Amino acid sequence: MASPLLIELERIVGKEYVRRGEAERIAYSADMWPRNQLWKLQGDPARHPPDAVVHPGTEAEIVALHAAALKHSVPLIPYGAGSGVCGGTVPIRGGVVMDVRRLRRLIAVDDHDLLVTAEAGIIGMHLEEELDARGYTLGHFPSSILCSTLGGWIAARSGGQYSSKYGKIEDMVVRVRVVMPGGEILETGCEDGVDLAPLLIGSEGTLGTITSATLRIHPKPEAKAFRGYRFQSLDSGLRAVRALLQGGLQPCLVRLYDPFDTVLHRSDKDHDLDVVAEAVSEGGRQGRQTPGRFAAAAKRLGTALALGNASWVNRIGAALGQSCLLVVGFEGPRSVVDADMRAAQALLTGLGGADGGEGPGLRWFEHRYHVSFKQSGVYDAGAFVDTLEVAATWSRLAAVYRAVREAVSPHALIMAHFSHSYREGGSIYFTFAAHRRDPKALERLYDRVLHDTFAAVLREGGSVSHHHGVGLGKREQMAREHGAGLRLLYGVKDAWDPQAFMNPGKVLPDRAVTK
Amino acid sequence: MATRDYTLDQPVLDTLEQALREPPLSGRAAPSSVFRPSTHDEVSAVLSAADRFGGRVGVGTSPVEGVIVLDLTGLAAIREVDGTSQLVTAGAGCTPRAIAASASASGLELDLGYFAEPDAPLGDALARGEAAPLVFSVRAALPDGAVFETPRAPRRASGPAPEALLVGGDHRAGIVVEATLRLREVDPSARWVSLPGGAGRLRLLARSGVRWRSAALTAEGEARALLAASDVPADAVASEAPALPTRGRPVFRRWSTLTAPAGPLDLHGGWVRGGHAGPAAPWLEKARAAIDPRRTLAGGAP
Numbered sequence: 001m002a003s004p005l006l007i008e009l010e011r012i013v014g015k016e017y018v019r020r021g022e023a024e025r026i027a028y029s030a031d032m033w034p035r036n037q038l039w040k041l042q043g044d045p046a047r048h049p050p051d052a053v054v055h056p057g058t059e060a061e062i063v064a065l066h067a068a069a070l071k072h073s074v075p076l077i078p079y080g081a082g083s084g085v086c087g088g089t090v091p092i093r094g095g096v097v098m099d100v101r102r103l104r105r106l107i108a109v110d111d112h113d114l115l116v117t118a119e120a121g122i123i124g125m126h127l128e129e130e131l132d133a134r135g136y137t138l139g140h141f142p143s144s145i146l147c148s149t150l151g152g153w154i155a156a157r158s159g160g161q162y163s164s165k166y167g168k169i170e171d172m173v174v175r176v177r178v179v180m181p182g183g184e185i186l187e188t189g190c191e192d193g194v195d196l197a198p199l200l201i202g203s204e205g206t207l208g209t210i211t212s213a214t215l216r217i218h219p220k221p222e223a224k225a226f227r228g229y230r231f232q233s234l235d236s237g238l239r240a241v242r243a244l245l246q247g248g249l250q251p252c253l254v255r256l257y258d259p260f261d262t263v264l265h266r267s268d269k270d271h272d273l274d275v276v277a278e279a280v281s282e283g284g285r286q287g288r289q290t291p292g293r294f295a296a297a298a299k300r301l302g303t304a305l306a307l308g309n310a311s312w313v314n315r316i317g318a319a320l321g322q323s324c325l326l327v328v329g330f331e332g333p334r335s336v337v338d339a340d341m342r343a344a345q346a347l348l349t350g351l352g353g354a355d356g357g358e359g360p361g362l363r364w365f366e367h368r369y370h371v372s373f374k375q376s377g378v379y380d381a382g383a384f385v386d387t388l389e390v391a392a393t394w395s396r397l398a399a400v401y402r403a404v405r406e407a408v409s410p411h412a413l414i415m416a417h418f419s420h421s422y423r424e425g426g427s428i429y430f431t432f433a434a435h436r437r438d439p440k441a442l443e444r445l446y447d448r449v450l451h452d453t454f455a456a457v458l459r460e461g462g463s464v465s466h467h468h469g470v471g472l473g474k475r476e477q478m479a480r481e482h483g484a485g486l487r488l489l490y491g492v493k494d495a496w497d498p499q500a501f502m503n504p505g506k507v508l509p510d511r512a513v514t515k
Numbered sequence: 516m517a518t519r520d521y522t523l524d525q526p527v528l529d530t531l532e533q534a535l536r537e538p539p540l541s542g543r544a545a546p547s548s549v550f551r552p553s554t555h556d557e558v559s560a561v562l563s564a565a566d567r568f569g570g571r572v573g574v575g576t577s578p579v580e581g582v583i584v585l586d587l588t589g590l591a592a593i594r595e596v597d598g599t600s601q602l603v604t605a606g607a608g609c610t611p612r613a614i615a616a617s618a619s620a621s622g623l624e625l626d627l628g629y630f631a632e633p634d635a636p637l638g639d640a641l642a643r644g645e646a647a648p649l650v651f652s653v654r655a656a657l658p659d660g661a662v663f664e665t666p667r668a669p670r671r672a673s674g675p676a677p678e679a680l681l682v683g684g685d686h687r688a689g690i691v692v693e694a695t696l697r698l699r700e701v702d703p704s705a706r707w708v709s710l711p712g713g714a715g716r717l718r719l720l721a722r723s724g725v726r727w728r729s730a731a732l733t734a735e736g737e738a739r740a741l742l743a744a745s746d747v748p749a750d751a752v753a754s755e756a757p758a759l760p761t762r763g764r765p766v767f768r769r770w771s772t773l774t775a776p777a778g779p780l781d782l783h784g785g786w787v788r789g790g791h792a793g794p795a796a797p798w799l800e801k802a803r804a805a806i807d808p809r810r811t812l813a814g815g816a817p
Binding site (some may be wrong): 112114156157158159163167168170171180186188189194195196197198199200201202203204207219242246247248333390391392393394395420422423424425426427461462463464465466467468469470474477478481482483484485487488489490491492494495496507508 | 597599600601602651655657661662663664665666667668669670671672673674675676677678679680681683688689697699700702718722723795796798799801802803804805806
């Protein structure tokens, strides 16, 4: 990096807030995108390191950083907490990563209009705790809530576990304040009939840096209730979920596990794939105490065996049964929760659901944040695990599920649950895992699994992203998903960031791809 | 100035292109005619010709000097009522009332409360930004005639929402030719009730957790609130049930954007009034200029 820029960065944020050490360069070269883990398995811990990491403390400093990066033609990558799983903050062209977590104030809570305004760098759980102390909730509970920021949520169009009741982040945002690429400050709204927020939400730092936002909040729920139901087949479970949503009830949680995921849900492990690994390795050491390092080795071996023969594991999973677990939850005033749960009980049992009591829901509640901030131990065994959240209308949802399963089953272990349900459709959350001895072969297999999945989703009329955003991992799918409409987004990018220095290479495919 | 009211077959398009080529109509001028396409391909053909030869295209029903006016009332087909997903796909020339009638045959309801003029074309309403919460996806024509549909998936996260340039976009980033709208089941037990206290009462109800289907404020100084619900608590109903309001827009400019995901209204934003660090309109204009560099799209014609 040219020293004039470095001097300018240090002048803007202070020398202690410009970091260029090896640790920072490795840490900020990756987010939670599994491909970063695959590169590490190949002995490449930081394939795309930034030239520098800066930690601005004010919006004015962010404005100045924009100007400096623009002047020196250096990429600028806004960064929240690095919990993204699509590579949205990977500095593929080097440049300056701008970590906004020092902007973490809760600015205001409006008790009359039920709004909260907070800075973009506040960690999700901290925001929720601040609201909880004042008697409110945002209603946004992504599994990454412990390691993600408000700005990151907005940038990636995040969805929380209770999106069926409270909506996704785009439903919650009332105003968003952004430093535009050239350093101008824009605060969206609707005063002049123009609301640009939908163009900024989901832009992943390619159109500016989010510095604060105002969102809707809700009274803290007086009561919560969860209940599990078992359905004889996935189709009967899906029919029940659709009836629940379209019948006018507003559950906060609706989560239907496919048959394989239903089997694994019985465990209390943090991650579905950890369960697979443990189940396989447990088989060889039942009834005796295994020393720790042998247990670890056995677990790695079990994972390799299970995931190296994924098609067999998928068949075994299918043979275990076809029943599916549905977990529903309600929260709100106690009288409303009680009434809604009674109505749901009548509806779901009437549609063939066997009441499983509170247990399944409470188990989910206890483990609801455990996945995101731990990379699964599957990687330790030389395997990959990834998740993919796709969306479709009710008319297409089952077809999308089956097409993806059919495409992926020969190559990788696959399971799914249906969460984030709405009147018109919902999301399918797939989990894939596979193993190869050779790390490069493993990455080739990963590519194939994703390619086949995306192709199946788009062929069946779904969207390749419901709440993880696009980043690097899905950007090549955008042309097929948006068609000629992608030119609208190119137009916005060209108009607002003509130098294309804001988080380059993310969200939109290179122009040649669509021509 | 003539109104052409027939299928835009090739001879007509050839004539249009010829007129656009010939002086003095070349350049930014254009034959001042109203064309009424009946297919998306015809919309595309007119735009393509205009874009190639420097014509300007607006949307409306009356001739405008120097503008090729597209009358979209010919796009009046209701393509599909998807009862499974509770969606209806209709052409820009359909009226919301006609769409509602079609939906009701399937036991579903289109909330006409989102439309200021339920008997005016859907395309006009969407161009004005009405009914945004009902819009699931749109099919639109770009300035060069390319027709596309925004992804048909609920609450996707595949980048920014291009619909923001089309719904409320005054036909200036693209011309909406068809839209897919959200429906809901008819609830025969729901009734409109009138509540004294207007905004204050609605605010309290919004916090109460009570589910409702629709809500509005009467236009007379926010004096009364109207609530459509099937389970309104008895103590919330303080007067007789009035007739269903058939016209009139709510007082809140953004009230129609406040529907909660599963349907019932969430009123938090009804009181929101944003302050701008800088005006948004110039940013929108910049984007439009990049999308339509030849200024082919003239917007909604008067």
